[in-house]
Amino acid sequence: MLEVLDQVRAGALSPADAVDRLSDLPYAEVAHAVGSTMIDHHRELRTGVPEIVFGGGKTAEQIAAALRELARRAGGAIATRIDPAKADALRALVPDLAFHELARLAWLGAPGPRPAAAPIAVVCAGTSDLPVAEEAALVAEFLGAEVVRVHDVGVAGVHRLLARLDAIRAASVVIAVAGMEAALPSVLAGLIDRPLVAVPTSVGYGVSLDGLVALGAMLASCAPGITAVNIDNGVGAAVAAVRIARLAAGR
Amino acid sequence: MLEVLDQVRAGALSPADAVDRLSDLPYAEVAHAVGSTMIDHHRELRTGVPEIVFGGGKTAEQIAAALRELARRAGGAIATRIDPAKADALRALVPDLAFHELARLAWLGAPGPRPAAAPIAVVCAGTSDLPVAEEAALVAEFLGAEVVRVHDVGVAGVHRLLARLDAIRAASVVIAVAGMEAALPSVLAGLIDRPLVAVPTSVGYGVSLDGLVALGAMLASCAPGITAVNIDNGVGAAVAAVRIARLAAGR
C-alpha cells in the first residue's frame, strides 16, 4: 500500500487512479484463481491461520486444485471432511497426498514454521467421538501446537475424569469433545481454570437431534467460561485453541 | 360387578339388561359430577394414587369444587400449579385450604393411611430449581413416602455432589431436579445403583428453550437407567417414585 502512495508522491500515479488502485489492492495481489475458487493467500497474515479447505460439497478436482495452490505457496496444506471414496479420487489426482481415515483429513506437503504455542489438551468423552477429537488434534498440530490426548473420560464414570485431571490441567487450553456425554464440559469447567472450548458431536440418536441437544446442553450449562463451536467442528475448535495457545506462549 | 352377575343368576336381571348395566358400571358407581368435572374416585383403586387436581387452566371455582369432592371421600386432596392470586381466590372459597407458595401447592384435609413406602431422595441442582423439587417432595409425602432433601448439588462443583452421595444412596429411589445443570442426572446415574427419575426444569434462558434442552440432555445421556418426566413435572416424578418406593417396601 505504501508503494502505491509512494507513486502518488512521485507523481507517477494520479490521486484519482490511486483511489482505484487502492480499493483493488488488498485482494488483487494475493488472489490466484483456481478455476472458480479464489485462494486467499493473505488470510494467514490477517488471521494467523491459513485457509483450510472444507472438503464437504466440493469435488475431488476442486479440492486437489486448492490444496496444490495452497501448498505451492505455503509449503503444506490441509483439507477436511474427506471420506474414503473422495480420498481415493484425490490420490489419483495428487499422488503424494496423505490421508487420515479416522479424522477424515487429507494433507499435502509440510507446513513451514509456525508461531510458538502452549500445549493443548484434547479431551474426548466416548469412542464414537474420536473422529472429531482427532480432527481437532491433527489440525492443532498442523498449526504448530503440541497436543495432549485424553480419551474416553465420560461422566457416566466421573472417576475416570477425575483420574486424568492432572494431565488436563497441565495444558493451557482444553478442547472437550462429547456427544452422548454432553455433560463432560460442564463438569470439567468446574474443575479447571483454563479456557475450555466445547465441541458437541453428532453421535447419538433420538432426542440427540444429531448433536443439537449436546450443543444446547453445553451452552445452557451454568458452568461459566465454556465456549462452543459448531457440531462436529473439530477444525474450528483447533483454530480457536491455537489462537489462545499462542497468546499463552507469549506471542 | 359380582352383584350384577348375582342378579342375573337370581333371575332378577335379564342377560341383555346386564350387558347394558355392565358396560356402564365401572364408571357410574364412582363418578360424581362436580359441574362439568367428573371425579374418578376409583382411580386410587386402579392406580394406587388418587386424582391430583392440575390447577393450570382451571378456574378457582373448578379447583375448589374438585378439592372438596375429593376430600369428602378420601379425607385429603391436593391441587398443583396454584399461583398466589389463585390461592387467594381459592381461600375465599375454601377457608380451611392450606397453601405452599414456593411449591405452588394447595391442599385440603389430611389423607388417610397410605401403603408403606421406602425413603425417596429429592436431589436438587440449583436454588432456582427448588419450586419443582419441593413440589415433588411434598406430593411424595402426601402419598405417604418419607423424603430426604438434598439441595444445591450441581455439577459445576462436582465435589458438592460427591460429598452428599451417602445421603442419596440411603434412599431406595432418587428424584433429580435440574435445569441449567442438566448434567446432574448423568453424573449421578454413574454413581448409584438405584432407580433415578430425572425432572428437567424450565430454569435457564436462550438455548435452554424453557427446559427442552435439559430434558433432551437427560434422555440423550449415555448413562443408562435414567428415566425422565415432563419439564417442571414434580408431581409426575413423585408418583413414579412412590410407585417404586412401595415396591421397595415389599408391597
Place this chain on the structure above:
Amino acid sequence: MLEVLDQVRAGALSPADAVDRLSDLPYAEVAHAVGSTMIDHHRELRTGVPEIVFGGGKTAEQIAAALRELARRAGGAIATRIDPAKADALRALVPDLAFHELARLAWLGAPGPRPAAAPIAVVCAGTSDLPVAEEAALVAEFLGAEVVRVHDVGVAGVHRLLARLDAIRAASVVIAVAGMEAALPSVLAGLIDRPLVAVPTSVGYGVSLDGLVALGAMLASCAPGITAVNIDNGVGAAVAAVRIARLAAGR
C-alpha cells in the same frame, strides 16, 4: 483405598504421595485400555449394571475389543445397535459371538449370577415396534430379570389391551414400547399401579418426527407416574426396569 491409608499409617507412604495415589486410585486399578477405549470394570460395583457396548458409531474392531475385555472379566458381555453387516464383520473377528437380528444385539459368553429381580412386563404396541421391545426384553434378561412379553396391544383396539391386563398386572414393573400408538402408556398408566417406563419408537412418518412426537405425547400425558427414556432406547428402559425389579425382589 484402605490399603493406601494403611501404608500411610505404617509410614510406607508419605501423606503427600498418598494424596496423589488416592486421586488416581479409583480408576487406575480397574481401567484397562483397549486401544483408545477405556473399560470401566468398576461400573457394575457402583451402578449394579455392567458396561453395555453401544455399537452405533463404533467400528467392528472397537466393538470386538470391548466385548472381549468385558467378557474376560465378567463372563459375558453384550453390544447393541449391531446391524447385519456389522454383525458379519464382528463374527469374523470373534467367532463365538451370538447375534439377534431383530433386536440388533450381539453377545459374547454368559453373564455370571445376577441379583434377584421381580418379573418385568414388556408391552409392545405394534409389529413395527418389536425390535425395540425385544432389545429391552433381552437386555433385561441379560441383567437377570424374568420377562413377560405382551405384544401387539395398541390402543386403536383398546379391547386388545384390556384383555391382557392380568398378564401385565402380574409384573412388578412395566416397559411400554410404542411409536404410532403413542397413546398406549397413557391408557395403560390409568389401569395399573406399577411403575411404568415408556419407550417411544421412531416408527411412523410425517409429523411423527422420528419418534419425537411419540416421546412428547408420553411425557405430556396427564396420566401421572409415567417416566420415559430416549427414542428407541430399549437398553435404557431395561436398565431402569431391572433396577426397580431388584428393589421389588427385596434387594
Place this chain on the structure above:
Amino acid sequence: MLEVLDQVRAGALSPADAVDRLSDLPYAEVAHAVGSTMIDHHRELRTGVPEIVFGGGKTAEQIAAALRELARRAGGAIATRIDPAKADALRALVPDLAFHELARLAWLGAPGPRPAAAPIAVVCAGTSDLPVAEEAALVAEFLGAEVVRVHDVGVAGVHRLLARLDAIRAASVVIAVAGMEAALPSVLAGLIDRPLVAVPTSVGYGVSLDGLVALGAMLASCAPGITAVNIDNGVGAAVAAVRIARLAAGR
C-alpha cells in the same frame, strides 16, 4: 351474471365492456366496505357457512363494524376470541351484544333458518379443555346443528370413556377436544365408525409445546380416519362437522 350477458345480447353493452364488467361482478355486488374490512356476503352461498369474525388481532371498533354489517344482512353474526376486556369494549359500542365468557364468543342478533343437520357429539377430555369444546359446540349450534356434549372423558381412566360410548355413537359426527389427554381421539377412533374431527388444545406445559405435541400425536396416530384442525380451533372443527352433519341429514 346472466343479467350482464342479457345486456350484451340486447346490444346495451359492448362485448368489450362486458369483459370488464364480468371480471368485477362476483365481488362488486356483494362487498360492502366497512372501514378497511370487506364483508363477503356471498360466502354463505359459496361455502354454506357465513363469515365468522376472528376477533384476535382486531380492535373492538373493527369487530363491532363487521358484526353489525353481517347481522344487518343475515340476521345474526358471531365473533370469536373475545376476551373479557374486549367484550366490555364491544358492549359499549354494540349494547345488544351477547357474550359467552368461557367460550370467548360474542354474537349479535339471531341467525335465520339453516339447512338441516344431523346431531354432533362434542367430546371433551379435561376441564381445562372446556373453552375450546364450548366454542365448537356453540358455533355448531349457531350453524343450525344439534349438539351433544360429553365432558371429562379422558383416557387416564378409559372406563369413563367406555361408559359414554352410546351417547357418542348416537351422533353422526364426533368432535374430540383434548390437550394433555391427546390420546383420546386415537382411542375413540378405534371404537366408532363415524367421522371424527380432533381438536388439539394448548393446555399443558413443557413438552406440550402449546398444543403442538397434542396435534402431532393426533395426526401420527395409527388409528385411521382421524382428521384434525389447528390447535384451539373450535370454530374450524364446528364448520367441518356441520358440513358433514348436513350431508348426513340428506342435504
Place this chain on the structure above:
Amino acid sequence: MLEVLDQVRAGALSPADAVDRLSDLPYAEVAHAVGSTMIDHHRELRTGVPEIVFGGGKTAEQIAAALRELARRAGGAIATRIDPAKADALRALVPDLAFHELARLAWLGAPGPRPAAAPIAVVCAGTSDLPVAEEAALVAEFLGAEVVRVHDVGVAGVHRLLARLDAIRAASVVIAVAGMEAALPSVLAGLIDRPLVAVPTSVGYGVSLDGLVALGAMLASCAPGITAVNIDNGVGAAVAAVRIARLAAGR
C-alpha cells in the same frame, strides 16, 4: 357376550368365573395370532373399516402373513408403503398378490360388498403429489366408494382450479392433496360447501421441511372447515372421506 350371561343364568358358569371370561372375551374370540402380530377381525364391526396393513417397518414375511390372515376372513386385504423391492419379496411369498407401483399399494383377493358411499373427489395439485393422491383414491375404492380424480390443479394458475370446480362440486366430500402448492385447500375451501380433507405431501425442499410447512399452512389457513391428516397419509384421508361418504349415502 350374551352367551356367557346365558351360561350364568343356567348355572353353568359361576358369576366369578364369568367376570374373568367377560374381560377376555371381546378380544379372545376374534384375535388370531400370526407370529407376533395380532389380527383384529372385529375392527370392521367396530369402526366400519377393516385393518389396513401399514407396510413401513414391517418385513415381507410379516406383511404376507397379515395379508393372508385378513384375506382369509374378509375376502380381500390391502397393504400400504410397499416399495418395489418389498413388492418383489412379497410376490415371492404370495404369488397372487397385486401391486400398484405409483401408489405403493399391494393387495390380495377382492373385498366383499361394502356399505353404499357417495362419490369422493380426489384433487391433486402437482404431478409429484400423485403417489399420495393415488393411494387415497385406491384405498377409497377398496372401501367401496366411487372416486373422481382431478389432477394438476395447482394455485399457481388458479384458472386451472376454477375450470374444474363443477367436477369437484359434484362429489360429496373432497380430498385435496398438495405439497409445494399447499395453498390449494385454502383456496378450494372458499369455493365449495362440502367437507374437505387436506393431505399435505412431503414434496418440496428447503423450508418445506418434508411437508411440515404444507401441513401447517393448511391448518393455519383462515378458511374454516378444512381438516387435515398426517403428511403423505393418503390412507387416513381415504378412511375419513369414506366415513363421510357413507353418511352422505344415507347410511
Place this chain on the structure above:
Amino acid sequence: MLEVLDQVRAGALSPADAVDRLSDLPYAEVAHAVGSTMIDHHRELRTGVPEIVFGGGKTAEQIAAALRELARRAGGAIATRIDPAKADALRALVPDLAFHELARLAWLGAPGPRPAAAPIAVVCAGTSDLPVAEEAALVAEFLGAEVVRVHDVGVAGVHRLLARLDAIRAASVVIAVAGMEAALPSVLAGLIDRPLVAVPTSVGYGVSLDGLVALGAMLASCAPGITAVNIDNGVGAAVAAVRIARLAAGR
C-alpha cells in the same frame, strides 16, 4: 478521499500517515456519536436509503437522539416499532414528533426530495394484517414512492382478489402482506408479471407459530418469482420495493 491524496501529492502528508488517515476516513467524516449510537450519514449515499431507526429494544432517549441527529442532517427521519407508551415518552422528549398508532411509526420533520419511483401496490390479506401493511406503505411513501393500497383480498374468497387485479397490475412492484391467508402471494404470483415481495405476518395462533408457517409457505410455494422478508417486516419490504420502483422509473 481525493483530498487526502492531494495532500500526499503536495507533500503535506507523508504516505505512511496517509495510510492511517485513509483507513479511518470513510467513517470518521460522517459518523457523529449520539451517546453510544453511531449515526451513519453516508448510508443513503451508499445504499440509496437513509438509516431508519428500529425502535424495538431501544429506550425513548436513544430513539429521540437518533431521530434528532438524522433529521438535523437529512430534513426528516423515521422510527419503527413504537408502541403507544413509547410514543408518549418520545413526544415528551421531542414535542414536534408525529406518530401513526396502527403502523407503530414515529417521524420527525419532512424528508428532502427523493429519486423518482414507479407506483407500488401494497396488497393486504386480512384486517389483522393491516399494521404491517401500513408500516410498509408509509415507509415506501417516506422514501418517495407512490403507494396503492389494496386491502382485505384474502384467498378464502378468491373472487375478492380477482376483482382487484387491475389495480394491482397497474403498479410496477407488489408487496403482499398476509398471515392466516399465507396462500395470497402464491395465488397472486400466478396472475401477475411484476416483482412480488411477500411479507408474512405473525397473525394467527397454534400451528401459525407466530408467522413462521406463513413465511415457510410463501417460500416453499411452487409459484416462482416470490421473494420474502422477515415476519412483520414492513420496513424491509418497503425498502426492497422502493429500490425496484426506482429502477422501474428509469433511475
Place this chain on the structure above:
Amino acid sequence: MLEVLDQVRAGALSPADAVDRLSDLPYAEVAHAVGSTMIDHHRELRTGVPEIVFGGGKTAEQIAAALRELARRAGGAIATRIDPAKADALRALVPDLAFHELARLAWLGAPGPRPAAAPIAVVCAGTSDLPVAEEAALVAEFLGAEVVRVHDVGVAGVHRLLARLDAIRAASVVIAVAGMEAALPSVLAGLIDRPLVAVPTSVGYGVSLDGLVALGAMLASCAPGITAVNIDNGVGAAVAAVRIARLAAGR
C-alpha cells in the same frame, strides 16, 4: 373471451351457455394434458415467465413429456433438479436434450425472443455454493437476461468482496448465493443501492440445519432491502431478478 361474447351478441350462443363456456375458457384453450400433467401455456402470458419443469419427485417419463410439450409450443423448455442418473434416463427418451451437470439443469430447444432485461449479477460466496448460483445464472439467461458472475467472495475475507464491488454495482439487480457465509447478503446490502435477492444454500453441517440458519440469518439481518427465496432455490431467484431486470430495461 371476446370471441365468446361476439357469439352471444350474434345470437349464436345463449347467455346461459356463454356462462358455462366462459368459466371453462381460460384454461380449456391452452391446457394440453400430457399424461396426468397439465401444461399451462398461458402462464407466460399472465406472468411473463413460462412453466419451468421442477424435476424433483417426477419420473424421467413425466419430465420428458412436459419438456416436449413446452418446447413444441414455445421453442425451448427447461427442467431443474436433474441428477446425473435422471439425465441419462432423460437422454434415452429425448436424444437432443442438453444437460448441465453442476447446475442440474436439462433443456430442450432454444427459447424464442424474450423481453429486454438489464444485467443481473450473480454473487456466490463459496465453491460449494456454485451449483445453486449456476442454476440461477443459467435460468436467468434462459429468460433473456445478461448475467455477470462474481464467485468466491465470502465475508471471511471481506476484502475479496470489496475488490469486486464495481462489477457488482454495474448490474441492476443482484442475486447473492451463500450457505456457510450467510453474512454475505447482509454485508453486501450495506454497500449497494440495488435490489438484492438472497439465496441461502444447504451447504454446511450441524447447526446449519440444511440451510435453515442461513435463510434465517438473511431474513433477520438488520440490513434493510434484502429479500430471500427458499433454500437452494436458484430458479426462484432468477425469475424474481428477471422480473426486476425487465422493469429496469424500461419494460
Place this chain on the structure above:
Amino acid sequence: MLEVLDQVRAGALSPADAVDRLSDLPYAEVAHAVGSTMIDHHRELRTGVPEIVFGGGKTAEQIAAALRELARRAGGAIATRIDPAKADALRALVPDLAFHELARLAWLGAPGPRPAAAPIAVVCAGTSDLPVAEEAALVAEFLGAEVVRVHDVGVAGVHRLLARLDAIRAASVVIAVAGMEAALPSVLAGLIDRPLVAVPTSVGYGVSLDGLVALGAMLASCAPGITAVNIDNGVGAAVAAVRIARLAAGR
C-alpha cells in the same frame, strides 16, 4: 487434605474414619448453607473465578443472602439478571448494594486483587445489544481485566467496523456481541488473529427466534476460530475472555 492424612500418620485418626472424612472434606470445609443455597467458596481456587449469582428465578431474599455470604468471604460479590423491581427489593434488604440498570447487574463490596489480565475488547453491533455487551464488560472488569468498548460497529455499514480495527486489534481477546447483525463475528474473525468469543443476543423479531438464528449463524460461519456462548450470556463470555486474557498476561 494433608491435615487429615497427617492425623492418620499420627494415629489420631483411623484409616477407616479418614476415608469418611476425606470424601466429605472438599465441600464441608467451604460450604456454608445460606438457607437452601450452598455457597461454594472453593470455586475460585478451582476455576479462577468466584461464584457469580444468577438472579433469574431467585427471590430477592435468596440473592441478598448469597451476595452477603460471598462478599463476607471475598470482599466483593456480583449478581446478574436483576431487573429494576428486583433491584428495589434487593436494596431494601442490602442498603449498600450498587446497581447498573442497563447491564442488570448488582454488586456488593469491592473484590480483592485479581491475577493480571491482558486487555479485552468488547465489540457491540447495535444499540439494542448494549445491555449484553455492558454485562460482559462489567463482569470482565469485576474479574480484574481492562476492557476496551467498541460500540455500534454493525456490518450493514462495514466501513464502521474497518475504521475501528486498530482499537480491536490492540486487545488480546475480543468479545463480539450481536443480534440482528449476527454477521459481525464472521466478518471480524476474518480480519484479526485473536481469540474471538461471540455472544448472540435475543434482539430481533420473527425468524430471529429470540437469538437462536444469531447463535446458529455464528456457529455455522465458515470463518474458523469463532467460539460462542449462550444467547445474551455476557457473563459467560466475560469469564471465558478473562481466562484467556490471564494466559496472555503470562499467568
